[in-house]
Amino acid sequence: MRPQILILVGAAALFIVGGYLLMRGSQRDDVQDVRTARIAADTGKLAKSTAVVAEATKQLSGAVRQSDERIDQLESETSDLRDRVETVEEHIVTRQEAIAGSFIASDFARVGSAKVAIAEAFMTNGVAPNSNAEAGLPVPADLRGQSLREMHVRYGGKIEMIYDHQSGVEGGVIRLIPDLELAMRSGMINWSCETSDYPNISKFMPGCHYVGKL
Numbered sequence: 001m002r003p004q005i006l007i008l009v010g011a012a013a014l015f016i017v018g019g020y021l022l023m024r025g026s027q028r029d030d031v032q033d034v035r036t037a038r039i040a041a042d043t044g045k046l047a048k049s050t051a052v053v054a055e056a057t058k059q060l061s062g063a064v065r066q067s068d069e070r071i072d073q074l075e076s077e078t079s080d081l082r083d084r085v086e087t088v089e090e091h092i093v094t095r096q097e098a099i100a101g102s103f104i105a106s107d108f109a110r111v112g113s114a115k116v117a118i119a120e121a122f123m124t125n126g127v128a129p130n131s132n133a134e135a136g137l138p139v140p141a142d143l144r145g146q147s148l149r150e151m152h153v154r155y156g157g158k159i160e161m162i163y164d165h166q167s168g169v170e171g172g173v174i175r176l177i178p179d180l181e182l183a184m185r186s187g188m189i190n191w192s193c194e195t196s197d198y199p200n201i202s203k204f205m206p207g208c209h210y211v212g213k214l
Helices: 002-108 111-125 180-186
Strands: 148-153 159-163 173-178 191-195 208-210
Touching: 002 159, 111 148, 111 159, 111 173, 111 180
Parallel strands: 191 208
Antiparallel strands: 148 159, 159 173, 173 191
């Protein structure tokens, strides 16, 4: 009986071990299936996230492109506006210069009497007057005009005309300088005109020259 018992015991052991192995294999298969299912689920979620990110990236790219186009449009509009402003400013400056020039030219006509007075004093005395009084002229402040504030007779018979802000430069000065050497030879006085305050003086007074800042 002992051999039979051993055989039965061995068979039972083999059955138990086989069942255990089969159960472990089944459990491993179940775990593998769970893992596979999890991986599949995670892969699906990742695919959805990737699609969402791709769509967001696409929308962002479109928004950036629209923003760039809007920036280009605004830069173009800004450039056009700047050109218009510059044109208007140039027009304003030109108009202001024209108005100021008309004031200067109008008041410049008043210098004629001063020229005659200086020439007469020079011919009579042999020397040029050095002041309004010596030339027989009123005091500087009495020789006023629209923009002309004062007219001075300076040393050597020079005439200095001082203008107010309507001329474009508050306190701007225009000088008339007599050629006394020529006057001594010919008896006639030629005058030169210069200014260091009105760069565009020749536009409205062709005989006058800008000599730069003294």
